[in-house]
Amino acid sequence: MPRPHSDWHIPDRYEIRHLIGTGSYGHVCEAYDHTEKRVVAIKRIHRVFEDLVDCKRILREIAILTRLSQDHIVRVLDICVPRDLQNFDELYLVLEIADSDFKKLFRTPVFLTELHVKTLLYNLLVGVKHIHSAGIYHRDLKPANCLVNQDCSVKICDFGLARTVDRVLDPKLPNSPRNGDGDMVGVANTKSLKRQLTGHVVTRWYRAPELILLQENYTEKIDCWSVGCIFAELLNMMKENVPYHSDRGPLFPGSSCFPLSPDQKHATDYKFHTRGNRDQLNMIFNILGTPSEEDIEALEKDDAKRYIRIFHQRDGIDLHSRFPGASAEAVDLLQRMLVFNPGKRISIDEALAHPLFKDIRNVASETIAKERIQLPFDDWLSLNEQQLRIAFLREVLRYHPQCAQLNAFLSQMPPH
Structure with missing residues (x-):
């Protein structure tokens, strides 16, 4: 053979x-x-x-x-x-x-201390900060796309779904996807986006709610949500949080993702999707609770607002009880990353400055790109x-x- x-x-x-x-x-x-x-x-x-x-x-x-x-x-x-x-x-x-990746690491019968966890998380955040400073949203951060070495260094890979920010930003704000007036930068959300997000057998477990709902003017906060989902799985590697490695798993393991992948028999029946536990947003709301009316109103599209309002209202769980071995600082950062409304979600820069990293932070390593990436082809046109x-x-x-x-x-x- x-x-x-x-x-x-x-x-x-x-x-x-x-x-x-x-x-x-x-x-x-x-x-x-x-x-x-x-x-x-x-x-x-x-x-x-x-x-x-x-x-x-x-x-x-x-x-x-x-x-x-x-x-x-x-x-x-x-x-x-x-x-x-x-x-x-x-x-x-x-x-x-690299020696491995987070997906493989999570499956091994190895346990980590919180120092390991926050070092890996910090290194991941440093990489994401640099990507954003180059005018790139990764859009598909997940454990398999985070390479890792035994020294806890992390390298981000797989930029196949990444996007360049499509407007020049205010030079005074090199790391923020907003212009000088504070308006969100629009990243065109065409049919091709839906094709990309659905055309591959890719997991939606790490995808931000605003991407699930096909919101057009999303920001770099989509990547911060994904990092939060990965952070939760890193916390699972602490024996105090999950005693047996075979019990580890993603925080939001949905198996469908309306409106990205509706059941064809119920393509226009929103209530069908909100009743089942398989829907990705249902998994999120089971942990975080359903969004407030204020957060629902912040959504751009009326159909997304209608869809969210159909979900059975519920309160979120106490993440301290979900991760009993984690420090108060670790749980606080996780809660700030996993916020439904991206306007209220912590930014990458704010996360790097969080007290969780006070003993390990190395500001000199938090480099920004010398210039924003300009692709040598029009990424919104078919070639x-x-x-x-x-x-x-x-x-x-x-x-x-x-x-x-x-x-x-x-x-x-x-x-x-």
């Missing part, structure tokens, strides 16, 4: 060691880079152009990662030059390698296969500027 990587077409400098991951995109292998004398991860993305929406997602991730440079964000070390520039249908990304192919090759050129074949090929192509 052939090995999964026996047909890989990569330069001789990389020596494949073994398979470390697999997914719908292809495989990831551990490899040794003989030129740089380091261990790396190589991600093979096959059938790149089979689905142009997925293809755009891959391009977006590569374009963002190659323009971010920070210790808490995974680095792209190389993109291998395709053998056939005109007809290639696979890509090889060389990435920093055809030829346009996508050229865009990929321009990203490859960033790593191989001296490649004569690549330069010659791209010189014949139309400009951006």
Whole structure:
């Protein structure tokens, strides 16, 4: 039986060691880079152009990662030059390698102290702060997208659903998605957003309520909600909170997500979704309680307001009782992150300044990007296969500027 990587077409400098991951995109292998004398991860993305929406997602991730440079964000070390520039249908990304990720960590029979938990959380927040300062909303933060090493360093990956903020912000507010008048910056929410959020078998357990409800003018607070959900699972790793590792799980394990994925038999029956325990918002309200009338009124769309009002009203639970081994500071921060109304939810900067981190905070590590990322293509327009192919090759050129074949090929192509 052939090995999964026996047909890989990569330069001789990389020596494949073994398979470390697999997914719908292809495989990831551990490899040794003989030129740089380091261990790396190589991600093979096959059938790149089979689905142009997925293809755009891959391009977006590569374009963002190659323009971010920070210790808490995974680095792209190389993109291998395709053998056939005109007809290639696979890509090889060389990435920093990590010991594990949060999803795998949560499944291990290992227990953490609160010092471990807050160190991991702090490092994650530092990474998110840098991403936001570059004008990026991640939009899909979840345990599998948080790589982790034994020294508690954290590296954020998978920017396939990320978005650049689509308006220039007030220069006095480099980390805030608001303009000088205090208005929220709009991030266009087209049909393509719904296609992206529903077209993949992705978990909704970490998705902010405003994204679930398809609100158009969401802010960077969507990522703060996701970090809160991840924080809750980190707290589960304390033996005082969950004595048996097999009992760990997400805080909001919904299995459906109306209106993103309505049951087809009840596509317009809001009450059907509010009655069942499977709905993602029901799971959230079981823990946090139903929103106040003030918070419902803060929603943009009337259909979202009507939908929320149908839910059976209830009070939230005491998170101190849910996490009895956690400090008062830890529970306080968790409560501030998991707030239904994004206008009342804690910001990343406020979270970094929270008393929970007073003994470990290193302000010098909380770097901001030198400039906001501008993608080399219009992220709101559809691109055809030829346009996508050229865009990929321009990203490859960033790593191989001296490649004569690549330069010659791209010189014949139309400009951006």
